[in-house]
Amino acid sequence: MAQSAAAPGGTMQPGLKERLATNRNWLGFWYMVPAMAFLVLFLAYPLGLGVWLSFTDARIGRPGVFIGIENYEWVLGDRKFQDAVFNTLFYTFVASVAKFAIGLYLAILLNKHIPFKAIVRAVILIPFIVPTVLSAIAFWWIFDPQFSIISWGLKKAGLITGNVDFLGDAWNARWSVIFANTWRGVPFIAITLLAGLQTVSPSLYEAATLDGASPWQMFRHITYPLLTPIIAVVMTFSVLFTFTDFQLIKVLTNGGPAGATELMATMSYNTAILGGKIGEGAAISTAMIPFLLGAIMISWFGLQRRAWQQGEN
Amino acid sequence: MSASTSQPAADASEGMSYLDTLPRRIITVYVPLALIMIVLLFPFYWMAITAIKPKEHLLDLETHNPLFTLSPTFEHIRALLFETEYPHWLWNTMYVSVAATILSLVASVLAAYAIVRIRYTGANLVGGLIFLAYLVPPSILFIPLSTVVYQYGLFDTQFALILTYPTILIPFSTWLLMGYFKTIPYELEECALIDGASRFEILTKIVLPLAIPGLISAGIFCLTLCWNEFIYALTFINSQDKKTVPVAIVTAFTDGDQYRWGSLMAGALVGSLPLVVLYAFFVEHYVSAMTGAVKE
Numbered sequence: 001m002a003q004s005a006a007a008p009g010g011t012m013q014p015g016l017k018e019r020l021a022t023n024r025n026w027l028g029f030w031y032m033v034p035a036m037a038f039l040v041l042f043l044a045y046p047l048g049l050g051v052w053l054s055f056t057d058a059r060i061g062r063p064g065v066f067i068g069i070e071n072y073e074w075v076l077g078d079r080k081f082q083d084a085v086f087n088t089l090f091y092t093f094v095a096s097v098a099k100f101a102i103g104l105y106l107a108i109l110l111n112k113h114i115p116f117k118a119i120v121r122a123v124i125l126i127p128f129i130v131p132t133v134l135s136a137i138a139f140w141w142i143f144d145p146q147f148s149i150i151s152w153g154l155k156k157a158g159l160i161t162g163n164v165d166f167l168g169d170a171w172n173a174r175w176s177v178i179f180a181n182t183w184r185g186v187p188f189i190a191i192t193l194l195a196g197l198q199t200v201s202p203s204l205y206e207a208a209t210l211d212g213a214s215p216w217q218m219f220r221h222i223t224y225p226l227l228t229p230i231i232a233v234v235m236t237f238s239v240l241f242t243f244t245d246f247q248l249i250k251v252l253t254n255g256g257p258a259g260a261t262e263l264m265a266t267m268s269y270n271t272a273i274l275g276g277k278i279g280e281g282a283a284i285s286t287a288m289i290p291f292l293l294g295a296i297m298i299s300w301f302g303l304q305r306r307a308w309q310q311g312e313n
Numbered sequence: 314m315s316a317s318t319s320q321p322a323a324d325a326s327e328g329m330s331y332l333d334t335l336p337r338r339i340i341t342v343y344v345p346l347a348l349i350m351i352v353l354l355f356p357f358y359w360m361a362i363t364a365i366k367p368k369e370h371l372l373d374l375e376t377h378n379p380l381f382t383l384s385p386t387f388e389h390i391r392a393l394l395f396e397t398e399y400p401h402w403l404w405n406t407m408y409v410s411v412a413a414t415i416l417s418l419v420a421s422v423l424a425a426y427a428i429v430r431i432r433y434t435g436a437n438l439v440g441g442l443i444f445l446a447y448l449v450p451p452s453i454l455f456i457p458l459s460t461v462v463y464q465y466g467l468f469d470t471q472f473a474l475i476l477t478y479p480t481i482l483i484p485f486s487t488w489l490l491m492g493y494f495k496t497i498p499y500e501l502e503e504c505a506l507i508d509g510a511s512r513f514e515i516l517t518k519i520v521l522p523l524a525i526p527g528l529i530s531a532g533i534f535c536l537t538l539c540w541n542e543f544i545y546a547l548t549f550i551n552s553q554d555k556k557t558v559p560v561a562i563v564t565a566f567t568d569g570d571q572y573r574w575g576s577l578m579a580g581a582l583v584g585s586l587p588l589v590v591l592y593a594f595f596v597e598h599y600v601s602a603m604t605g606a607v608k609e
Contacts, residue, residue, distance in 0.1 A: 027512055028433025035424035035483050038416075039446055042458065043480040047449060050457035058460070102349070109346050120350070122596045127353050129592045129599070131541040133559035134581035138356040141363060141574055149359060152374050183353065188603065195604035236448075244452035247543040251563055265452035265544075272456045273548055285453045296448060 053282035060276040071283035081284065083259055084267045088291075091178060091263060092243045098182045099238055100231075103189030108223075110190065111197045121191065128187040136251035139180045143167050143252070170260035173253050177261050181248055189234055196230035197223065228302075236299040240292055264288050357585075363578035364389050371574055389575035390583065399580060401554060402561040407587075409471055409546075409557060410539035413478035417535055418528065421483050425490035426516050430502065440491065447484035454480075455548050462549050473549040474557070478539050485538070486531035489602060493527030494520060530602035533595050540588055558584040 054071055056064030075081045110121060127135060142149055143166035151163040166176045200223060208218045246265040249255060255262035255270065264284055272281020363371065365385040370377045377383075393399045424443070428436045458477060459468075467473040497520055505515045521528070546560045553561070562580045566573050592599055 028431040031427035034420035046457040130585040138360040244450035
């Protein structure tokens with residue numbers, strides 16, 4: 001895409017090009033100043049500062065001094081941190097797989113010829129539009145230990161006799177927050193994958209049908225390979241933002257019961273902002289970076305391999 | 314752009330689906346689709362129905378069917394709007410979101426134009442770095458940012474949010490606008506350059522009018538992201554009267570009151586409505602914003 005943008009510049013007449021080249025870099029610099037100011041002051045600098053703080057004993061209202069890897073030693077030896085890492089990985093893995101499976105299935109359904117397609121597609125995106133905190137509050141009420149509408153429905157159907165304690169039991173709470181996260185993430189994945197599906201030429205399916213391909217074979221050998229690049233990008237975003245999720249957990253369980261749903265992000269908030277231990281909190285959030293880099297690398301190299309297999313595209 | 318490509322594909326795919334009989338389509342398409350839609354929409358239905366239920370029906374699932382109400386009341390919404398600071402929080406949210414969106418759009422338009430059209434040395438590298446900035450989640454930034462915000466003297470002011478939200482918005486909207494600017498024929502700019510227009514005149518008089526769909530997409534998406542933002546607003550704002558809706562509602566209504574659900578659900582409903590209305594008007598722009606930023 002970078003190359004295609006460069007091409008029009010190359011077609012300019014030499015005289016004009018000469019004139020622009022003299023001040024092009026300065027002009028570009030001035031145009032970049034506002035965006036770069038924001039990104040350097042409030043993104044790059046804090047990112048570096050976060051890594052630095054994780055090597056200090058900073059507290060709220062007191063700048064710290066360098067203490068080496070003491071915070072990491074403390075954090076890594078902390079049982080609560082180990083649990084948070086497990087919870088985060090489990091939450092990310094299960095929710096991402098569920099979001100991908102349901103999202104892809106929904107995208108394939110939406111790509112069929114259905115009535116009121118535009119309205120259906122618009123309605124499906126609503127969970128993505130409504131602020132997460134506000135829909136999490138709705139889930140909080142749906143998962144109420146006494147007055148849950150799900151418990152009520154299951155009781156009416158005669159499936160259970162007592163109320164389900166959705167957020168009070170460790171594993172129930174884990175599955176409940178995973179459900180809420182999946183619910184929130186499916187529309188985004190479905191709609192972006194649908195956009196990818198719509199670019200697949202129907203003639204490929206017609207040819208495959210004539211050759212006697214089953215629906216599964218068509219999916220496996222046409223849809224999936226052509227969709228891989230967009231799947232890689234969408235799932236990278238999904239994994240990154242599930243891994244660093246904060247809002248949903250903060251509202252639904254606040255890490256409870258007894259730390260069963262504590263994620264690394266909520267733990268770093270509790271340690272640094274509520275507990276005042278900026279250094280330790282920064283160490284916890286810095287510890288997320290290797291995981292994030294790993295996820296980006298996996299999808300990046302996956303994407304490269306696919307691009308190479310498909311020739312140029 | 315996704316809308317224009319979707320139509321031919323949809324029409325053509327109809328040619329294949331005549332092979333499916335109607336009962337088969339009901340089982341394989343309509344039933345699963347209906348089930349998924351019910352699950353996706355039920356929380357909103359439940360939110361809305363709780364917000365208009367009389368207090369005494371809220372916690373009584375036996376005598377009244379909880380799934381609907383025959384005696385709707387606006388008591389919760391009235392109390393929310395007239396007895397709490399809710400309108401003020403709504404105003405705060407709007408103010409912060411609009412200010413951050415405008416700042417981000419200005420910065421992104423300039424940056425995207427410079428990367429795509431001025432093509433200074435290293436423009437590709439900067440474009441790549443901006444994409445990487447998109448991948449930095451707020452959850453790993455909020456601790457150092459809170460100390461930075463404190464150093465800059467912005468703590469517990471709305472500027473803390475107005476100035477930090479663009480770090481989330483600029484990478485996204487720059488990337489989206491780069492895609493839009495590339496679709497504008499370069500010949501138009503060449504003509505203007507030969508006629509003696511400056512780069513800034515070209516940007517404001519030729520490129521921006523042609524990129525209005527892209528600006529709307531980026532703008533409403535930025536608004537949605539700001540409205541949704543939670544962790545910065547929770548960390549940087551302490552005073553109750555400066556909070557945004559998502560933070561205020563979580564901290565203000567979650568006391569031990571048994572009947573708080575009515576006001577909580579009313580708050581969630583009223584807080585979501587502006588975005589849903591905005592969304593209803595600009596569905597296609599939303600979809601192209603979402604898919605456009607991912608496609609590149």
